[in-house]
Amino acid sequence: MSPARNQPNECAPERRTIRQDDAIVEASWCYFHEGMNQNEIAARLGVSRATVVNYLAEARRRDYVRVTLDTQIFLNHRLAERLRERFGLQQVLVVPSASDEPDRSYDRVARAAADWLPHLLEPGDRLGVAWGETISRVADAAPRQPIDDLTIVQLVGSRPAAMGFAAETCAAALAARFSANLSNLHVPLLLSDRDLTERLKEEPVVATQLDAVASCNKVIFACGTVDDDSHIRRTGLLTTEELARYRGEGATGVICARLIDANGAPIPTEIEERMIGVTLDQMRGKSLGLLVASGRERVPPSRAAILGGYATHFATCSDTAQTLLGD
Structure with missing residues (x-):
């Protein structure tokens, strides 16, 4: 086994974070702009409905999404x-x-x-x-x-x-x-x-x-x-x-x-x-x-x-x- 393969992949956590951020933004866009329900979003992203719920909650927590009434x-x-x-x-x-x-x-x-x-x-x-x-x-x-x-x-x-x-x-x-x-x-x-x-x-x-x-x-x-x-x-x-x-x-x-x-x-x-x-x-x-x-x-x-x-x-x-x- 080569030395390179023995080294931990330091970029992996960063890539996972980026993928999760992208998923949060995608879930938010589908839910708030395209009117998709949580089951439909879960099928599109290949995740569970509970994960979609967590993504939407995280989007609100980060202030990505702000729902207001006129x-x-x-x-x-x-x-x-x-x-x-x-x-x-x-x-x-x-x-x-x-x-x-x-x-x-x-x-x-x-x-x-x-x-x-x-x-x-x-x-x-x-x-x-x-x-x-x-x-x-x-x-x-x-x-x-x-x-x-x-x-x-x-x-x-x-x-x-x-x-x-x-x-x-x-x-x-x-x-x-x-x-x-x-x-x-x-x-x-x-x-x-x-x-x-x-x-x-x-x-x-x-x-x-x-x-x-x-x-x-x-x-x-x-x-x-x-x-x-x-x-x-x-x-x-x-x-x-x-x-x-x-x-x-x-x-x-x-x-x-x-x-x-x-x-x-x-x-x-x-x-x-x-x-x-x-x-x-x-x-x-x-x-x-x-x-x-x-x-x-x-x-x-x-x-x-x-x-x-x-x-x-x-x-x-x-x-x-x-x-x-x-x-």
């Missing part, structure tokens, strides 16, 4: 029309709720908002991105769709947050999906001293980043709750006792770590002068203020955000929409 369907939903008329919004998107699975409804709204967002953006836009679980879900679900000359701007300073909900993570994820420029805000959200906060804001690099925050023409955000399990409490910005006190003063929602009452008016907090990030005044008057919300607990804060003039567009589910309308 956004116009959800914009024309009767509940969307009623919300638009009731609250004077420009556009409302309502997806059907999975009433027995609130978290599934939450995922549906995040996915629908992610599919809708690129249609609301244009080259040259500066999109301000908030933080938290809702915005994180939208960013993770966003399509890979380059948008020319788009800048993604982090709206609030950094603060430790579980599971990738931090402001810089949300902004970076959306920038990657849209192949956009990224303007981070390289400062803590909350500092220990007011004078230090003011000095840091005056640093040239930070001042430039804050100018980017102020000049966003579009924003995407969620309005958080003020209950004991809220994002603002879990990130340590306010304690349970402090939140209870502000609820007593009328606090209903949270936008970018700042409290609002039931009509959307600001409720100043003790930490206000020590925070670095977008202000409530800067969140108003945008050509796009996309509010994303799902769940009955998000109804009071969402109503507050809409009444306060922070939202021009709203993505939600049918249960949340009906509760907002008082149905």
Whole structure:
């Protein structure tokens, strides 16, 4: 036996990988473009039906395939029309709720908002991105769709947050999906001293980043709750006792770590002068203020955000929409 035949074939694993990649693409094309069923694809590829199922699942996991529904369907939903008329919004998107699975409804709204967002953006836009679980879900679900000359701007300073909900993570994820420029805000959200906060804001690099925050023409955000399990409490910005006190003063929602009452008016907090990030005044008057919300607990804060003039567009589910309308 020759020495060459004794050597392991180092190219074999690579060839197997290439063949499998080709099979995944072929299965996806046959299923989604040619309308073949899984048995037909299995016969064409010479594999089992279970393998075809795995190929299609892998194609979705790799983002080779993205199945979307026409956004116009959800914009024309009767509940969307009623919300638009009731609250004077420009556009409302309502997806059907999975009433027995609130978290599934939450995922549906995040996915629908992610599919809708690129249609609301244009080259040259500066999109301000908030933080938290809702915005994180939208960013993770966003399509890979380059948008020319788009800048993604982090709206609030950094603060430790579980599971990738931090402001810089949300902004970076959306920038990657849209192949956009990224303007981070390289400062803590909350500092220990007011004078230090003011000095840091005056640093040239930070001042430039804050100018980017102020000049966003579009924003995407969620309005958080003020209950004991809220994002603002879990990130340590306010304690349970402090939140209870502000609820007593009328606090209903949270936008970018700042409290609002039931009509959307600001409720100043003790930490206000020590925070670095977008202000409530800067969140108003945008050509796009996309509010994303799902769940009955998000109804009071969402109503507050809409009444306060922070939202021009709203993505939600049918249960949340009906509760907002008082149905």
